[in-house]
Amino acid sequence: MGTFLTQLGDSAGNIGAAILVTVEATVLGAILALVLAFILGLLARSRFLVVRGIARTIIEFFRGTSLYVQLFWLYFALPVLGFQISSALLCAVIAFGLNFGAYGAEVVRGAINAVPKAQWEGAVALNMTGFQRMRLVILPQAWIGMIPPFNNLLIQLLKSTPLLSLITVADLTFEGQQLRAATGQTALSYLFLLVVYFILAYIFTLLMNALESVAKARLGRGGGLRGLFRLREADPTGRSAGAGAGGGA
Amino acid sequence: MVLFEQVVKRFGSNIVLDHLDFSVAQGERVTLIGPSGSGKTTILRLLMTLEKVNGGVVYVEGQPLSHMKRGSQLVPANERYLRTVRKKIGMVFQQFNLFPNMKVLDNVTEAPIHVLGLSKEEAVDRAKQLLDLVGLGDRINQHPTSLSGGQQQRVAIARALAMQPDVLLLDEVTSALDPELVADVLNVLRDIAQSTTITMLIVTHEMQFARDVSNRILMFDKGRIVEEGQPDKIFSNPEHERTQTFLRAVLEER
Amino acid sequence: MNTSIWDWTVVEDVIPLLLKGFAVTLLATVVGSVIAILLGLLLAMARRAPTRLVRVPVRAFVEFVRSTPLLVQLFTVYVLLPSLSPFVIGASVLGIHYATYMSEVYRAGIDGVPKGQWEAATALSMPRGRTWQAVILPQAVRNVLPALGNYIISMFKDTPFLAVITVHEMVFQAQEYGSDHFRYLEVFTLAAAIFLIASYPTSLLVRRLEKRLGH
Known part of the structure; x- marks a missing residue:
């Protein structure tokens, strides 16, 4: 335990940097995804069948194949076709997005x-154009x-970032494994890792709750700050349904 | 049969029943009337053990219902004790509360089989008789959701009777029904009132029905009984001013 | 070695391997689903237990497991329990991870059963166990079937994570073949195609179920 804490102190810099990598991948991935x-x-929702068809095909394709496979395809297979994405991190951000x-x-549709x-x-009735209406x-x-x-998707995304460690990016999981190798403390290292992820997930949830409060206050539906510290809501439709079934909201 | 002794019921700071005393004799049919919020439904829910008293004791057939005897003392009843005493009581709800995942027949046989321990044949026989009685003998294999509100409520009546309770509680059983479906339900209840000696406590806004089936009317206001008497007297010649204004308001609505 | 970008002989070569892996993928999904469906229900019911001594720890467990990455959970259990086979660890961790999600689904389903159903059961003197079994759960579970189905599909698509603890599922086979022969395009494209072929029709089925149940 003592040596573990010493080592943890020694690698604080690395771990801090690794947390930043994980957060960076999450945030960039989330922006692209948004x-x-x-x-x-x-x-x-387009009026045109062709447009609708293309959008649906893309949606179903990326929902229907595994994220893991998509990332590995981008990282390992795409270069074969002559497209090399410049960094592994960017590769992951694109896959997440x-x-x-x-x-x-x-x-969005739901x-x-x-x-x-x-x-x-x-x-x-106000004679707005379609674009104005929207x-x-x-x-x-x-x-x-x-x-x-x-918010549920954001946490899912955060939880997917350990994939980075599989394609050579020094993210939080990668550093956690370094910590384990350096200390030989398997249980403590992984427990530490899980706790850090939990804290990150909680911080993201707090931020999203704050955003929701602000948004509601603006619409005059305020629940105020009371809901700020609650945990994520259940997603009764399951991730793959998203809010498509109207229940995720 | 039923005895309320100094019963107090509060919801938060709102006192619904205020040291209430009253009793109902074996075989008597008593209707509780009064403005909403006067505590009528709460009385039924206390009897059905869906709520707990905050003070006083409720007895059924001389046995405490809200409490149980430990030595010579009365302590609040636990779940195990409640399970034995509440079998004497049956209830029909405003919203029917049939089990939508079971067919009509299974709604009626479920408790007799699994609570009273009847054999399947006995329970089915009894259920069929009761469903005939409420005029739904031909619907036993349907699901409740395919029935009209009035039909569902009649199934609910059969379901309550299948447990052969000593006391039947009817909680605004026609309030959720479309007007044209009310009569069927009330006729079934009139039949039951005439052909059995079951004790009934009724909460209703159907004054004609109350007049037809009750032996006694209790007028409630703010958690207390302000007037009681035989139906003819209460409806034709109410004494208390609250009763007069209440009845005027109800009858004008019609 | 063939130098063309797409090599059909690789396809012929690798498909049997992928299908062999796919059998493991399916088995992991099935075992994981059974664990998730049962444990999820148990967790949901425990969160309605009469005592806080049960409710609070169960809630903490659910929140912790569903907020931390499956991949790290897999590593953790893998290194802590070296005596168990990777498959057993993989399917169990997958199942437990999704059990926490499903418990939230069940909870929503149980909360969605009207209070009047509990009251009617009380009025008929039904004991608590029988009320759960005959009245509450049949209604609650029916309402959440599509959501459970969606989570099973999600689980299916998360099975590649099991490759990191050397479970020989489909993506593990793809990776191994890819690195041995340095042919990545064919193997990962095929792996993606197999996922799509298996999961898309299943999700259509779930959507039909959703419609039928009137969601």
């Missing part, structure tokens, strides 16, 4: 569908419903 989620989610973007698209029909009719009326209401399922 962008893709909105693009795919909106395209999947594509995979979670596909799940997120279902969240939340938009959940906006009451009267709101659409109201916007039509930007001014529908999305400002829909995005609050997206926050809890997005």
Whole structure:
């Protein structure tokens, strides 16, 4: 135990850097996923069958194949086709973005569908264009419903980042294994690792709760700060359903 | 048969029953009337042990229901004791509360088989008789969700009777029904009242029905009985001012 | 060695290996699902236990397990219990991980059964065990079947994680063949295709179930 703590102190710098790598991969992956989620989610509601078909195919493809396989494909197989992604970290961020973007698209679609029909009719009555309707009326209401399922996806993404250690990136899991090798303390090293991940997940959840409170306050539905410290809500539809079934929100 | 002794029931700071005393004799049919929030439904729920008293004691057939005897003392009843005493009581709910995962027949046989220990044949015989009685003998293999509200409520009545309770509690049993379905349910209950000697406690807004089947009416207000008497007297010639205004309001609604 | 980008002889070569691995993948999914379905229910019921002494630790366990990475959990158990076979560890950890998710699903399902159902059971003097068995669970489980189905599909897609503890499932086979022959494009493309072929129709089935149950 003593040597473990000494070693932990010695590697504090490395571990700190590794946490930053993990957080960086999570945040960048989440941003890419968010962008893709909105693009795919909106395209999947297009009037045009072809557009809808393409969006759906992309969504189903990335939901239907495993993230693990997608990452390995990008990392090992894509270079064979002549495309070498410059860094392993970027490779992972792209895989996270594509995979979670596909799940997120279902969240976006579900939340938009959940906006009451009267709101659409109201916007039509005000003679808004389709783009205005979406930007001014529908999305400002829909995005609050997206926050809890997005939070679930964000934590899933964070929990997927140990994949980085399998493609040579010195992330938190990688450093945890170094710690284990250096101290020989298997149980303590892994317990430490799990606790750090748990804390990271909790911090992300707190941030998302804060975002939700702010969003609700703006819409005048405030629950105030009371809900801030609660843990994640259950996702009764399961990850692969996203909010597509309307239950994730 | 049923005895309330200084019963107090609070929800938070809201006192629903305030040192209530009353009794119901064997075979008597008593209707509780009064404005909503006056504690009528709470009385039924206490009798069904769905709520716990905050003070006083409830007795059924001389046996304490809210409490149990430990030596010479009365202590709050535990779950095991409650399971034995609540068998004497049956209840029909406003929202029917049929089990949607079971067919009509299974709704009625479930408790007789698994609580009373009847054989399947006995339970089925009894259930079929009761379902005939409520006019649904031809629906035994349907699921409750495929029935109308009135039919569901009649199944619920059969289900309660299948346990052969000594006391039957009817909690606003027609309030959730469409107006045209009310009569069927009330007719079934009239039949049961006439053909059996089962003790009944009824909470209802159907004043004509109350008048037809009850031996006695209790008028409640703010957790206390403000007036009681035979139906004819209460409905034709109420004495208390609260009873007069209440009945006027109810009858004007019609 | 063939130098073309896509080599069909590699495909012929590797498919039997992948299918052999796929059998392990399926078995892990099935074993993991059984554990998750049963343990998840147990955890959900424990969170309704009358005493906090049960509720609080169970809640802490569920939150901890579902907030930490499966991959690290697999490593942890793998190095701590070296006597168990990787497959047993892999399927169990997968099952326990998803049990915590499923317990939340069951909980939502149980909370979704109207209070009147509990009251009707009380009014019929039904004992607690019988009430759970005959009244509450059949309704709760029916409502959450699609969600459980979705989690099983998720589990299926997470089975490649078992490769890190040397379980010879499909992706392990793909990796091994890939590094031995330095042919990655074919093996990972095929692995992805097999996942898609297996999971897409299954998710369509779950969606149909969802519709039928009126979600």
